[in-house]
Structure formats: C-alpha cells, structure tokens
Amino acid sequence: MGITFRKETFRDDFTFRNSPEHIRRFPFPFHEDAYMYAVNIEPHVVGPKGSVLENLIDVDEHYVAEMQDRALVLAEDPLRCQSLPHMTLAGWDLLELLMEQQALGYPEHFTLTRDGDRWRWINRPLGIDDTFTFGDTSTLPYGPMEYITRQSQGDFCILDQRDGNLWMDAGMVTTQADWSLDFDIGMNFFEWHAPVPLAHEKGIFTRALKFLTNIQQGKPARRLNWTMTINPRLDTSPENYHKWGPDRTTVTPQNVGDKVHLRVELQSFWRLPRSNGIVFPIRCYLIKMDELVTQPKWARRLHRVIRDLPDELANYKGLTRYRPTLVEWLSKLDDGSPTSPGFGPD
Amino acid sequence: MAAKSIISRPVYGTLSPQPGKHHLFVADAEGALAVAEMAERTPPGFFDGAEIVFIPGPDGKHAAALEALKPAQFHQAPSFASLQPRLRQTLANAHMGLRLYLSGTEGLIGQAMQAALEAGIDHTSIQTEHRGSLARRMQCVHCKGITENVTTQPATCAHCGLLLLVRDHYSRRIAAFQGVCINAEDRSEIPPTEEIFR
Numbered sequence: 001m002g003i004t005f006r007k008e009t010f011r012d013d014f015t016f017r018n019s020p021e022h023i024r025r026f027p028f029p030f031h032e033d034a035y036m037y038a039v040n041i042e043p044h045v046v047g048p049k050g051s052v053l054e055n056l057i058d059v060d061e062h063y064v065a066e067m068q069d070r071a072l073v074l075a076e077d078p079l080r081c082q083s084l085p086h087m088t089l090a091g092w093d094l095l096e097l098l099m100e101q102q103a104l105g106y107p108e109h110f111t112l113t114r115d116g117d118r119w120r121w122i123n124r125p126l127g128i129d130d131t132f133t134f135g136d137t138s139t140l141p142y143g144p145m146e147y148i149t150r151q152s153q154g155d156f157c158i159l160d161q162r163d164g165n166l167w168m169d170a171g172m173v174t175t176q177a178d179w180s181l182d183f184d185i186g187m188n189f190f191e192w193h194a195p196v197p198l199a200h201e202k203g204i205f206t207r208a209l210k211f212l213t214n215i216q217q218g219k220p221a222r223r224l225n226w227t228m229t230i231n232p233r234l235d236t237s238p239e240n241y242h243k244w245g246p247d248r249t250t251v252t253p254q255n256v257g258d259k260v261h262l263r264v265e266l267q268s269f270w271r272l273p274r275s276n277g278i279v280f281p282i283r284c285y286l287i288k289m290d291e292l293v294t295q296p297k298w299a300r301r302l303h304r305v306i307r308d309l310p311d312e313l314a315n316y317k318g319l320t321r322y323r324p325t326l327v328e329w330l331s332k333l334d335d336g337s338p339t340s341p342g343f344g345p346d
Numbered sequence: 347m348a349a350k351s352i353i354s355r356p357v358y359g360t361l362s363p364q365p366g367k368h369h370l371f372v373a374d375a376e377g378a379l380a381v382a383e384m385a386e387r388t389p390p391g392f393f394d395g396a397e398i399v400f401i402p403g404p405d406g407k408h409a410a411a412l413e414a415l416k417p418a419q420f421h422q423a424p425s426f427a428s429l430q431p432r433l434r435q436t437l438a439n440a441h442m443g444l445r446l447y448l449s450g451t452e453g454l455i456g457q458a459m460q461a462a463l464e465a466g467i468d469h470t471s472i473q474t475e476h477r478g479s480l481a482r483r484m485q486c487v488h489c490k491g492i493t494e495n496v497t498t499q500p501a502t503c504a505h506c507g508l509l510l511l512v513r514d515h516y517s518r519r520i521a522a523f524q525g526v527c528i529n530a531e532d533r534s535e536i537p538p539t540e541e542i543f544r
Contacts, residue, residue, distance in 0.1 A: 180487050180524070183485065183487060183515070183517050183524050184517070185519065186519040187354065187518075187519075190353045190354075191353060191354040192354070194352040194353040194354035194355070194514075194515055195352060195354075195513065195515050200353065238487045238488075239487055239488055241487075241488070241526060241530045242488055242527040242530040245527070245531040246530070246533075248531045249532055321531060
C-alpha cells in the first residue's frame with residue numbers, strides 16, 4: 001500500500017493538517033530543554049521505519065499538495081528557480097539523485113527505467129510519464145533542476161565548490177524561511193549566511209564549511225534547523241513578507257494552538273558525482289501547536305526552549321511579537337517534570 | 347569610511363599599482379583623488395598603458411588632475427548608465443593582464459564590478475577604494491526595483507512605495523544592498539527616518 005496523499009492548502013484557507021501517524025513521525029528538533037546554535041551535522045543514514053529518515057529522500061502525505069503550492073509560487077514569481085549557466089551539469093546530477101532515491105523508497109509511486117542515456121520516469125501521484133535523453137536539456141520541458149524539483153518536496157540549493165568555498169549558484173526555493181535566492185545567488189558560504197546573528201562569532205560557519213567541502217560521494221550528511229510560522233504557509237519568502245508578515249499580529253491566546261506552527265528543516269548535503277557540486281535539500285516540516293502538544297514531552301520541552309531563547313535569536317527567527325502569548329499558552333502544558341533525553345516522543 | 351558590518355558587506359581598500367599589461371581605471375567624483383594619490387607611487391610610464399574613465403560629480407571637479415596623468419586613453423562620461431556600453435566592450439575585449447581599479451562612490455564601484463563579473467573577472471583581483479558619498483544602491487526584495495542614492499534609514503522604494511529597512515546584506519551580482527519592508531507586520535508602525543548614508 002502506498003501513501004494516501006492529502007488534499008490541502010498552504011495559503012488562503014490553510015487546510016494543511018498532519019495525520020496522527022505524521023504527528024508521531026514529526027522531526028522534533030530539540031534533544032534537550034534548551035537551544036543554541038551548534039554544528040549539529042551527522043551522517044545522513046537511514047533511520048527507524050516510520051520516521052522521516054526511513055528513506056534518505058522523504059516523501060510524505062503532503063507531497064501532492066506541496067508540489068501544487070510550488071507551481072503556484074513559480075507562476076507568480078519565476079525568479080524562485082534560478083541556475084547560473086555553469087550549473088546545468090549539476091542539475092542533471094540532482095535529477096539522477098532524486099529520481100533514484102524516490103524510486104528506491106517509493107516504488108509504488110515512482111519508477112525509473114534506464115536504457116543507456118534513454119530514461120523513462122513515471123511519477124504516478126502527479127500523473128507524469130516522460131521519456132528523455134539524460135544530458136540533453138532539449139528533451140525535457142524544463143531544465144533538469146527545475147524539472148525534478150517541481151516533483152520533489154523541499155527547497156534545493158546547488159552549491160558549486162571552488163577556491164575552497166561553496167557558492168550558491170543554483171536553486172529551487174519556494175518554501176524558504178525568509179531568505180531570497182534571487183538576492184543570494186552567486187554568493188559564497190559566508191556571504192549568504194552573513195545576516196545570521198551570533199553564529200559567525202562562534203566559528204560555526206568556518207567549521208561547517210570545512211565539513212561540507214569534504215563531503216564524499218555516497219556519504220551524505222544532515223542537520224536540523226527550525227523556526228516558527230504563523231499559519232501553515234510554505235511560502236514565507238522575503239519577496240512576500242509584506243503579504244504574510246501581518247499574520248504575526250493575529251496570534252491570540254485563543255488561536256495559538258491552531259495558528260502557531262513549528263517549522264523544522266531537515267537539511268541534507270550530498271556530493272554530486274559529475275559536477276563535484278553539493279546539493280543541499282532543505283525539507284520543511286510543519287506542525288501546529290495543537291498537534292505538537294498531543295505529545296506531552298514535546299509540549300514541556302518546547303515551552304522551556306521558547307521561554308529561554310536568547311532575545312537575539314528570537315528576533316532573528318521573527319518570534320518576538322507573539323512569543324509572550326505562545327510561552328503563556330505552552331506554560332499551562334508544562335508541569336515542570338523532567339523530559340526524557342533524545343528527540344522522540346515518549 | 348563605512349563602519350564594521352556583516353560579511354557580505356563589501357570592504358574597500360586603497361588603490362595600489364598592480365603588475366599588469368593594461369590598467370583600466372573607473373572613477374567617479376572624489377574617486378579621482380584616489381587615482382591621483384596612487385599615481386604618486388607608480389613607476390614611470392605606468393599610465394602609458396592605462397585607460398581612465400571618469401564620471402564627474404555635481405561639482406565637475408577633478409578631471410584635470412586625471413588628464414594630467416597622461417593616460418593612453420581618457421574618457422569622461424556624464425553617468426554610469428552612459429558609460430556602460432563602452433565599459434562592457436572594453437571588458438569583453440580585454441586580454442589576460444588587464445588590471446581593474448575602481449574608486450569613488452559605492453554605487454560606482456558596485457556597478458563597475460558587476461560589469462567586470464559579467465565579463466568573467468574575479469572580484470578578488472579588482473582594486474577598489476571608496477571615496478565620497480556613502481549613499482547606497484538598494485534593491486527592493488519585494489518588487490525587485492533598484493533605488494539609487496539612498497541616504498536614509500528606512501527608505502522608500504522608488505518603484506513600489508514600500509518603506510524599506512536598508513540592510514547591510516549586499517549582492518555583488520545585483521550591485522545593491524537589500525531593502526526589506528520595515529513595517530510588513532503592521533503597516534501603521536512608521537519608524538522615524540534618519541539620514542545615515544551620507
């Protein structure tokens with residue numbers, strides 16, 4: 001049996017929900033009752049069955065709805081998908097990776113057949129059955145990166161490696177937590193992270209870059225990042241900040257559970273075989289507070305994390321305006337008892 | 347000089363003569379003084395293979411000082427936009443051994459560097475020196491329009507009219523600082539406007 005894909009929206013009437021199974025598999029990002037930046041990178045290896053790590057490229061019940069939302073974003077603003085001229089080969093690398101991984105993890109939904117350079121790709125959830133020549137862009141309706149990332153959950157940045165640095169030279173970015181691909185494309189690792197507070201001083205990016213430039217083919221790595229979003233909105237781009245920003249003023253003690261969402265990014269890092277680039281998928285998971293607090297350990301821990309977050313971080317993550325309301329609401333679910341170690345629910 | 351800031355914000359140096367076969371200077375307004383001061387430290391004959399293009403400021407000064415260096419080519423342009431076709435061709439036809447020197451306002455340095463990047467010149471090989479106004483070129487992240495000569499914080503987008511926070515985050519590719527709506531969450535919050543990029 002395959003996944004039952006939900007019909008839902010990430011805008012307007014916001015019908016996005018997680019099923020009970022998806023609540024339990026949510027990648028809760030806090031392993032202890034406090035949060036500070038760290039180079040929390042680990043090997044991206046397959047995890048327990050039923051977790052988001054069961055497959056290295058995760059496809060879930062939100063797949064079809066997310067791809068529909070991406071198509072809407074791109075129709076409004078094609079600049080969310082860009083690739084500098086030297087990045088086409090890396091786009092083919094990415095197409096191969098995502099087709100292979102999705103077909104491997106979900107054979108009932110995706111099939112890839114190869115006869116030399118002649119490839120056939122069947123994507124049943126989206127009703128796609130295309131035959132094309134690998135390496136020949138004229139045989140696809142879009143460039144290779146755009147073609148496959150219109151069919152893969154999460155944002156994707158392709159980084160070129162040269163001069164001991166990584167350069168943000170291509171990407172499909174429609175579900176970002178407030179950064180602009182159009183502005184940042186062409187920047188190096190330090191430049192595009194420049195606005196992040198505190199982490200430069202802690203040497204986080206120097207160490208992270210060293211790790212990333214040494215990633216080997218077949219040995220991907222991963223880390224979690226998080227923020228919060230009001231309403232289950234995927235497109236929280238700076239481009240549209242003046243449209244979604246007012247949501248942050250709408251949080252009240254009565255609607256916290258429904259409106260406030262924890263937004264977790266599962267970031268992974270893969271060496272690409274032909275281009276020697278790195279692809280950096282940023283897979284976004286959303287969960288509303290009402291769903292999250294069905295796991296009492298998560299409710300207690302999230303209360304402590306948000307309450308004790310340094311102001312500078314809270315501000316950077318855009319929490320400042322509604323943090324007191326959220327902390328007050330969460331405090332009623334925190335009896336002060338200890339939480340068990342590790343990420344998972346009890 | 348600009349205050350210490352984030353890593354994406356450009357850092358400018360002091361022009362110094364580089365080994366090379368051909369030297370291209372692009373300067374505006376008081377940027378001419380940076381070229382003239384560097385000339386005091388150049389070996390004889392340095393400007394025999396040099397081209398200087400100059401965009402005078404509103405006061406029209408400094409052109410004579412540059413002409414006095416007797417470069418192989420000297421060209422005055424009324425604006426950067428008017429200079430662009432010539433600059434693009436010069437860069438496109440350039441050979442190995444061209445050295446590029448940019449001096450003057452941030453907007454001039456940024457736009458000339460943008461043209462150089464498009465011609466395949468590595469930004470780290472370019473000599474820069476900031477002189478004169480700290481006014482910024484700003485790209486509105488919302489409508490993508492560029493507003494020239496921004497001196498205030500916040501600043502109004504000349505295209506869509508949103509009130510923008512002028513960030514230090516800078517793109518060499520766009521040759522602009524990023525402007526992000528400062529009161530996106532509550533449009534009734536209007537912070538005071540200060541003149542800070544002079």
